[in-house]
Amino acid sequence: MSDDLFDDDLDLLTLTQNGYFDVVEQSNELFGFDFEEEVSQTDQIHTDASELSVDIANSILDCHQQETMNDTGNIINNVNPVITETLNCTTQNPENIVDEQENNINCGKSNANNPTFLNITDEEKENFVTGMKNKNTVKKTETSLRQFQRWLAEPPRNELRQIWNIIPTELDNFIGSFLLSIRKADGSEYEPDTLTSYHRGIDRCLRENKYPHSIITDKEFATSRQVLASKRKELKGKGKGNRPNAAEPLTVNERQMLREKGLTGTDSPKKLLNLIWLNNTVLFGLRGGNENRQLRWGDIKIKTNDHGREYIEYNERLTKTRTAEKTTEVRHFSPKQFAHDTLETCPVYAYKVFAQHRPTEMCQPESPFYLGINYKRLPGSDKWYKSQPLGEHTLNTLMKTMAIECGLQGKKTNHSARKTTCTDLLHSGIAPTTIQQLSAHRNVQSVNNYAKASCEMQEHMSDILSHNPNPPKLKNAIQMCQTQSKQSLTNSTGPPRQILAPVQSPFNATVSSNIRTMSGIELVSTHTGQILQNARLMNCPITIINKSVKTDDISPSPKRRRRICPVIESDSGSE
Structure with a gap:
């Protein structure tokens, strides 16, 4: 082999600063083996790699100094032993391996504790993100975009671009005109909240497509926001905006009517299913739709407290306001339903009966909680339900169906049960912050919205x-x-609450007062001589500031005397 040949081939070998060596593809053909493949089998120790690269270079240079090199096999014979010796040395001395390279996935060592990885495509990733979004929110966004695009495509606009490709000044004008002109199919006006829903849906669509501006906050869309605010005022002036379709909570009488008319109970599969759903929604504070649909049998477990009282406890899954996107989105406590002596309304007793009539295979932790009714069961069979989940439509309309069959007045939907939770607790004097921990509202103001006076x-x-x-x-x-x-005091398992002692009045006058708790109970009407005598105060902080004094001790204040001085008109007059 000539010197020129070696001059060209030596350029193919590059020694790096760390002592590593790289060989290009042409060198592989020359030497007959792959340097990179051989060296990759080692743990890439800096010291060993440096010695390896120097030895290889010296071997090649020694071969280059030979006068006659017609056989390239001589180079291989000189280089191969060096590589083989270095590989054996590295393999036989694992203690020389540094810690950070022991964890390298290319080190060739197998570790059973290392995680495994799945091959995920971009399409699968996008479908996963879309599937985890709230279905109702996705539906509203799609409806808002579809109606807005349809309005843009109509003459005289004839706009066929996607809304995220329109510049802000044009889009602001389009959104304002769209909100001002949209009507129902019969030509009547929408409710103000519906227009706001369209506006929010357009904003979500733009954010999902990475539009550089927000139509809710940025100044470029101030005109469309002013149009929306003015339109809401106009509709309010026409008597709209009072939420006529809002669900109404269940009263105590209405829940009693459901029991009396055979809509809830434990003696038939339909009654029991209605009762279990009502208990879970009211006592756990669940939302009537999605949270009940995703409920699994293992999410509710029966337990006993320190006093021996049984209760069932709910382990929360994904909810509307608790999606685990933030580490703080955790309930303060797990909701519970406690047992009591009245079996007709005892939630724990109903849960036990429901468990007895389920198929054995549907008692697994991941089995659906609500099951379809088995109308074809054999006479005397204690398995009332099928081995399949209750239909989604049936579950979403349980409260509406019960209200129609019972003849309840007002608009009753599944949300009525959750509304009953907040309304009853607020009317009973429970603090909104405490109710928030049960209902899992994100903001306490949302709980206060339920504080409405009953009929x-x-x-x-x-x-x-x-x-x-x-x-x-x-x-x-x-x-x-x-x-x-009174029952809350009698049934309380904790220490009895201290009742305030009568406060002695420092005067004998008659004092009339009306002191009421948050629930509207009149506690004190008239007190003569003693304030709050024999009064029981519950769930209401009271501060009494008494600045009165006895009438006998009152003495007239001394009169202020004014000094009268003679006025001298002139010096001559004084003489």
Whole structure:
């Protein structure tokens, strides 16, 4: 082999600063083996690699100095032993391996504790993200985009571009005109919240497509926001915006009617299914749709507290406001349903009966909680339900179906049960922050929105303001609250609450006062001589500031005397 040949081939060998060597493809053909493949089998120790590269270079240079090199096999014979010796040395001395390279995935060592990885395509990743979004939110976004694109395509606009490809000034004008012109199919006006929903849906669509501006906050879309605000005011002036389709909570009488008319109970599969759903939604504070659909049998377990009282506990999954996107999105406590002696309304007893009538194979932790009714079961069979989940439509309309069959007044939907949770607790004097921990609302103001006076409370207020001499007895608004308050003291497992002692009045005058708790219970009406005598105060902080003094100790204040000085008119007059 000539010197020129070696001059050209030596350029193919590059020694790096770390002592590593790289050989290009042409060198592989020359030497008959792959340097890179051989060296990759080692743990790439810096010291060994440096010695390896120097030895290889010296071997090639020694071969280059030979006068006659017609056989390239001589080079291989000189280089191969060096590589083989270095590989054996590295393999036989694993203690020389540094820690960071022991964890390298290319080191050739197998570790059973290392995680495994799946091959995920970009399409699968996008489908996964889309599938985890709230279905109702996705549906609203698609509807808003579809209607807006349809409006843009109509003459005289004839705009066929995607909305995220339109510049902000044009898009701002289009959005304002769209919100001002949209009507229902019959030509009537939409509710103000519906227009806001369209506006928010367009914004979500733009954000998903990485539009550089926000139509809710950026100044480029101030005009469309002003149009929306003005349109809401106009609709409010026409009597809209009062949420006529809002669901109404269940009253105590209505829940009693459901039991009396055979819609809830434990003696038939349909009654039991309705009762279990109602208990879970009201006592756990679940949302009537998605949270009940994703409920699994293993999410609810029966337990016993320190006092021996049984209860069932709910382990929460994905919810509307708790998606685990933030580490702080965790419930303060797991909701519970406690047992009591009245079997007709005892939630733990209903749960046990429901467990007895389920198929054995549907009692696994991941089995659906709500099952379809087996209408073809054999006579005397205790398996009331099928080995398949309850239909989605049936589950979403349980409360509406019960209300129709029972003849309940007002708009009753699945959300009525959750609304009953917040309304009853607020009317019973439970703090909104405590209710928030049960209902899993993100903001306490959302709980306060349920603090609405019931129909009976409104009737009571009307009688007071109209001076009705013969008001009807409102046992559900007042007497029932008193009974619940007494029961809360009697059934309390903790230490009894301290009752304030009578406060002695420092004066003998007659004091009239009306002190009420948050639930509207009149505690004190008239007190003579002693304030709050024999009064029981519950769930209401009271501060009494008494600045009065006894009338006998009152002495007239001394009169202020004014000094009268003679006025001298002139010096001559004084003489």
